[in-house]
Structure formats: structure tokens, C-alpha cells
Amino acid sequence: MLDLLGRAMFSRRWWVLGAAAVFMVLAGAWGANAFADLAGGGFTYAASESSRAADFEREALGRNDADVVVVFRSESWTVDDPRFEQAATKTLAAVPAQRVEGVVDFWHSQLPELVSTDRHAALATIQVAGEGENDRLTSYLAIKDKLTSPDLQVFIGGPLAMFDDVNVQSKADLTRAEALALPVLFLLMVLIFRSLLAALLPVVIGLMAIVGSLAGLRLLTLATEVSIFAVNVVTLLGLGLAIDYSLFMVSRYREELAQGHEVAEALRRTMLTAGRTIAVSAVTVALALASLLVFPQVFLRSIGFGGIAAVVLAAVFSLTVMAALLAVLGERLRGKQPAQEGGSGLWARVARGVMRRPVLVGVAVIAVLVVMGLPFLRISYGWLDTRVLPASASSRQVQQMLEDQFPASVTRPIEAIVREPGGKEALATYVDALARLDGVDGAVVTGLTEDAARVTVRFAAEPISPEGRQLVEAVRGVESPGGEVLVGGDAAGFADLMDMLEQRLPWMALLVVLTTFVLLFLAFGSLILPVKAIVMNVLSLSAAFGAVVWIFQDGRLTGLLDFTSTGNIDVVQPILILAVAFGLSMDYEVFLLSRIREQYDLTGDNTEAVAIGLQRTGRIITSAALLLVVVILSFATSQVLVVKIIGIGLAIAIVVDATIVRALLMPATMRLLGRLNWWVPGPLRPLYNRWGIRERG
Secondary structure (H helix, E strand, C coil): CHHHHHHHHHHHHHHHHHHHHHHHHHHHHCCCCCCHHEEEEEEEEECHHHHHHHHHHHHCCCCCCEEEEEEEEEECCCHHHHHHHHHHHHHHHHCEEEEEEEEEEEHHHHHHHCCCCCCCCCEEEEEECCHHHHHHHHHHHHHHCCCCCCCEEEEEEEEHHHHHHHHHHHHHHHHHHHHHHHHHHHHHHHHHHCCHHHHHHHHHHHHHHHHHHHHHHHHCCCCCCEEECHHHHHHHHHHHHHHHHHHHHHHHHHHHCCCCHHHHHHHHHHHHHHHHHHHHHHHHHHHHHHHHHHHCCHHHHHHHHHHHHHHHHHHHHHHHHHHHHHHHHHHHHHCCCCCCCCCCHHHHHHHHHHCHHHHHHHHHHHHHHHHHHHHHHHHEEEEECCCCCCCCCCCHHHHHHHHCCCCCCCCCCEEEEEECCCCCHHHHHHHHHCCCCCCEEEEEEEECCEEEEEEEEEEEECCCCCHHHHHHHHHHHHCEEEEEEEEECCHHHHHHHHHHHHHHHHHHHHHHHHHHHHHHHHHHCHHHHHHHHHHHHHHHHHHHHHHHHHHHHHHCCCHHHHCCCCCEECCCCHHHHEEEEEEEEHHHHHHHHHHHHHHHHHHHHHHHHHHEEEEEHHHHHHHHHHHHHHHHHCCCCCCCCHHHHEEEEEEEHHHHHHHHHHHHHHHHHHHHHHHHHHCHHHHHHHHHHCCCCCCCC
16 A cells, blocks of 8 residues: 555655645635634533533523623722722723623622722623623623723633633744744754755645644534644644654655665655554554543543544655655755664664663663652642633733632632422521531522522632542532532532543553554564553653653742642643653654564564664654654743643653663663563464564565
8 A cells, every 4th residue: 555655646746746735725724713613621521410510500590600700900099989980880881781691790799709808909700691612702802802991900810711811822822832843843854864955844744734733623623622722732743743754754765765776666665664654653643642532521532633633644744745745856855874784883882782781771760760750659630720821811810819819709619509499498408418517618599490599518628629529529418408419610520520530541541551552562573562662651651740740740940941830730631641652652662663673583683683773763763752852842832831731741751762761771671581572472473474564665
């Protein structure tokens, strides 16, 4: 198949490049508006009890949540001054009525929690019109510019403001990341290839990956919700893998030209070797990302679907557009190739040095990885809040004001929604039972119809703390006064999320391990190497997780990396890093060990096969990892903390994997295992002979 594809790309090269140009125009126009169709964070899921409670509450009792929080402040007037009241109510009255479902302010409600402790600020909550989140965001954008006053300071916050701030910041971050990454990538490519023309090709494919990823995300919104946080992560994957795959293609093509092959034959052989590696890598990474689909959250599922699309696009562009570019440029890409054979090369010397002292090197590397991973043992899981945004974001400023100046308003209660309550006496008994629970500061009925009742349970503990989760379980354990009781609120949402992750995470791990095991068996024809590779991946990932906890949870390097520590790590981020890093590490594993296997088949000498295999692939793996880290770190400059943590975590995982694991631990363990590396039961040998994944030229 790859042979036919290589021939087709040579004979139809101009048609392919023409189609690529049309794609760029159409995909660019379509993907330019991708941000407008994205959903919010997507960290809850419809099947959870807290989500069902919110849905039933809206149907039976009306929405009780504040979409927008507006803080009015004056340094000279207090809220009791008629001029303060007149200026604030005038601003609220200017909001288009058709865009608003309800407004609650201090002067009409006289609620004391709506006034700051120094009485120089007051807040108003606004429920905007709209059936879904995107409809409400449209209404918010229509009223946002109306919320100004010539006499008062006005600050806008709340969920919709946070969503809008993340949207705006993500666009700015994406533009900055592209501006940082592409020039640096080009300069590194020039150093790697020693040719301006050859260096330009991977950058072209990278640009196509960016455009294609944005278009793919918008296309995905036609079928399912896509989280706003998925944009940078999916684009990062598309750009990084497109650069890596292009590097494989150009390097192998120049190697074939250097061996004296004509352009057509060099391209065909490149497709059979590097093209095969790219196809295997794409399948490997896509299967790792597919493990995210076991989770029902929009955030993880949208990154799973979007990431798979980005990987496929990167592979397709590399095997088609890049192949056509190689055919067009032909002999002009010829350059001096570094020596590929073993013997005296740097990487071969490193491998032989390691294999002379495999126990010492192996123990030392494992000790380093274990020490790096120790902070992960004390990870504290949390949930996202406005601190994921920079300090200049309006929604974050408002949240800080609420905590500092309006302490009575920031209670984030548990909401117990009762279907068909059984009369006032039964409801009163239920409320009393809730109020007597340990940790509860009070319980009161805040909504009542014939079909439903809302009981608000206030407490002092943090919603995402263990105490908050225990209180949710206690509330859910109180006997219902009528029909079904659905418990919602932030604490219930976090408790549901943790319960779901505890149930689904083993299935994700099983899927990743099984697919990795099968792919590595097909790549190496061994039952031992897949187990060893999985163990090494666990060690390198634990080191990356430990570094993430040390940096972001403990608040190290806050000045250098420009972030505010929340004191915890969002619970879904390690899962996302696990899926992506596992796939990327298998990319290099297949590339390296397939060359070792090829040499072992020729000589039967395990030690020499490891040295020569590392010599042939060490430079390109290091270059590919360096380029990928540049891409990731450019996205890690994001001012959105979610993207920053994922970027830093992935960068650390890739650096650890491509250096001490791939160059030191792998040769050491292969030397200790010797011929056992290649052991496979007799009944499985025909399977490997038929479906084995090896480069063939």
C-alpha cells in the first residue's frame, strides 16, 4: 500500500499540491470561527447526579445560578449614598431586557451579603436569556459593553465572563505560540538539515496541521460539544506530530538520495521505511488518545476526538503533501548525511559504555526517576476556578473581590432538589435532619412548587476538600421527604467527578496497556520487550507527574513560569498527560527498537544490535524530541493554567523519555536481558511473521 502511495505521490505530485492549496484556503476560512462554536470547560457530565439535579431544578423551579456577577465600587461613596444607587441602577437598567431573565441587586433586595465589608462596593447578579450555554454566551456578549458607568468602577465576573475570558486568552495564546514556535523550529531545522530548503518543508506541514486542527475542531462541534480548553492541546498535538513526521520523511529521503537512488526510487523507499514508521506511530498515538473516550466528560472526550483527528491529519499530510513536495524538489534536497552505521559513532559509544556497566547505570537511572516521582505520592486533586486565568482577567478579579470583600456571598452551598415533596411537615423534618448533620451551618427551603423543592445546605468546608465530599455523601444519605432527591452544587459535582474517574480510570489504563502491548509485540516480535517498555513508561511518567506536583501544586517557579498556584492539581490533567505522553513515547520506542530488531535479525548479536540501532536512530530521535519540546513549550507560555500544566508536564515527560530512558535505561536493561529480549512462544511466531511492523526498504 505504501509502495503504491509513494508512486502515486510522485506521478500526481502537482495535483496533490494543488489540492493542498485548496484545502488551506477552505479549512482556513472554516476554522477561523472555531472559537465561536466551542462549549465551556466541559468538566461535568450529563449522567451525574449533580448534573441531573441542575437540569431538574431549571425545569421545575427555574434557574437559581448567576451567569454574570457585576461588582460596582466607589472609593468616595458608600452603597448607602443615593448617588451610588442611582449610578448602579442606571447601568443595570441600560441592559437590553430581551437578553436578561433576572437581576438581583442590593437596592431592591436589601440582601446584606451583596454589600462589601467596607460598604464601598455592591454586587448584582444577572441571569441572561438562552436555552444552552452558547445561547447564554451570545446574550452575555450583547450586554457586556452596556455594563459601564462614568461614576463607578465596574468589574464583570461569573461563569460566562470566565468562559469569555478563557476564549479571548486562548486565541491570544494560540497566536503567540505560533509566532514563537515556527521561527525557532525553522532555525533548528536549518541546523539539523544544513539546508534552508529542507528546513522549510516541515514548517509548511506544521502550518497545515494548525489550520487542519482548527477546522477539525469546528467540524467536530457539529456532532458533539467541544471544550474551549481543547483548542490549544489539539493544535499542539497536530503541529508537534506534523513536525516530527516531516523530520522522519525528509531525513530518510535525503539518506536514500545519498545512497545513489533516483528521485522516484528514493521516494518509494522513503515511503516503505519512514512512511511505515509514521503510519505505526499515528496508530499508536491515536489509540492512546482513544483511551480518553472511556470518560463521559466533554473536556476529555473532545480532546480525545480532536487529538485523534490531529494525529490523523499530521500523518496524512506527511505521507501525501510532504511526499509530493519531496518529489517536486527532487535532487535539490540532496545533502550530506551523517554516518548511520555503528562502530565509532557517538550514540554507539554511549550504548556500549552503558552496556559495560548495565547494573550500575540501570539502578542509577531508576533511582533518579523514583526520586523525581516521589512528590506525586502527595498530589492533592482539585477543580478549576478563575485562577487558571492571568491576574489581569476581569472574571478572576471579581472572584478575588468576592472572597476578600464579600465573604458572606461566597458560600457555594449544596442544593438538595426534592421531586414531589410529601407535604410541609415531611419537608420540615427533612430540612431539620439536614441542619443537624456535622459540618452543616444551616439548611433552608429556597424554592418550592407542588412538584419540587429546593433545600439549600450551607457549610464552611471547601467544596473540593475531603470534608466537602463526605458532607455530600451525608446529605445523600438522609431519607427523602417524598420522591427522589437529587443533590447538586459544586461539592456534589466534584464528588461525582471523583467517583466517575475512580470507576473509569482502570478501564483507561487497561486499554492503554493492552494496545501498547499488542503494538509492541507486532513491532518487535517479543513478549518481554512490551512489558519492559510499559514499566519504563510508568517510571518516566511518574517522574513527570512528580515534577508537575512540585512545580504547580507546591507553587515552585511561579515567577519564572508566571502562574498562581491553586494548591492542587486539576484531577483530569494527569489523565490527559498520561494518554498523550504514553502515545508519544511509543512513537520513539517503535522507531528505535524496530531498527535494533532489524540489526538483530541480521547478526543475532544483541549487544551489537543495540549499539548500532541507537547509532542509527539516536540523532533523529533527539532532534524529533527537541522539536516537539519546542512546540510544547511555546504552548506552555499560555496564560491559561490548564494549558500551561499540560505543556510543562508533556515537555518533562518527553525530555526524560528521549534522554535518560531511551539512551541509558533502555540499553542497560536490554544488555541485562540479553537473548531473552527476543523471546516469543512458538505458536505466536507466525503471527509476528505475518503482521510484524518493521521497516522494509
